[in-house]
Amino acid sequence: MRVQQNILNLPVGSWTDDSSLSLCLLDSLAITKKLDLEDVMNRFVMWLFENYYTPNCRAYDIGTTCWKAIANYKKNGDWENCGLTDERNNGNGSLMRISPIFFYLLKTYGPDVMKNPESYKVIHQTSALTHAHPRSLLGCDIYLAVMFEIWNGTEKDKILPEALKKVHSYAETDKKIEDEFYHYDRLFMPDFAKLPEEEISSSGYVVHTLEAALWAFLGTDSYRDCLLKAVNLGDDADTVGAVAGGLAGLYYSGEEEKGIPExxxxxxxxxxxxxxIIEKAERVWLGN
Incomplete structure (x- = not known):
């Protein structure tokens, strides 16, 4: 199996913007012991302008929408209105960092979180810090719904259909979200996971990234194979790998043979x- 070339020429084991922004969110949850979106934005500023939450004292591979949103916040201090709302701003920059909110939702609303309208408000506010268009919000909804199906032990071939059913049920109460569902139509295909590689795009568009990550996760049976399948699609490989890795890491957790290779x-x-950061977050959000 081929391995995607390191086009940024980073040292082995480096991480880019996907992991940095996820760590910002996770660290905020761990330190504040709540969801404090102003604090999250302050940490995004620390990353972008002070090179904190980076492996090599440099913020790598910054997306335009993320950069503009964080710069907006740095200038105006308004976390509720710093995210970009235009249709052209539907990159994958909120999807790639949304996974830590899983732990907040789990402890706050329980495993049936995707049936609770309040949970969608949390997901949307977190996404909208940078990506506030409904298409990006919906992508994050679907991704979190898949994570909760994994957590609840849903059989793998039923994870995506069950997640989509719950999100679609919510969308019937929120027209701006419902109107975006057709962009994700391919996820409803019964044979989506069996699509040939040439029909999967791994661009930075939120729909493409979510499709590619789910395709890699559903079409493999170990963390290693999932990640290799995801990143070898090329293009926005680090983000597709990060999004797919969030699913595979949760699904194969505790399985020595199929989990993250040592x-x-x-x-x-x-x-x-x-x-x-992980240890602090575990104590707060997974402790008793």
Missing amino acids: EWLTKIQCRDFIDG
Whole structure:
């Protein structure tokens, strides 16, 4: 199996904007012990302008929408209105960092979270810090719904249909979300996971990224194979890998043979920094 070329020429085990912004959100949840979106934005500023939450003291591969939204907040201090709302601003920059909100939703609303309208408000506010168009909000809804189907032990071939059913049920009460559903029509195809590679795009468009990540996850049976399948699509490989990895990491958690390869973990840059954030978050959001 081929391995995607390191086009940024980063040291092995480096991480880019996807992981950095996810760490910002996770660290905020761990430190504030709540969802404080102003604090999250302050950490985004620390990343973009102070090179914090980076492996090599440099913020890599910054998307235009993220950059503009964070710059808006730095200038105006208004987290509720800093995200971009235009249809052209439907990149994958909120989808790629949304997974830590899973832990907040789980502890706040329980495993049936995707049946609770309040949970969608949380997801939308978190996405809208940078990406506020309904299409991006819906992409995050679908992704979190898939995570909760995994958490609840849904059989793998039923995970996506069950997630889509719950999100669509909510969308019937929110026209701006319902009107965007047709952009994700391919996810409703019974044989979506069996589509040939040439029909899967891995561009930075939120719909393409979500499709590619789900396709890689549903079409493999280990974390290693999922990640290799995802990143070898090329194009926006780091983000597709991050989004797919969030699903595979949750699904194969605790499975030594199918989980994250130890040889990959040992190569992660600044691992102590990452582990420290994870340990704080675990105590707050997965403790009793």
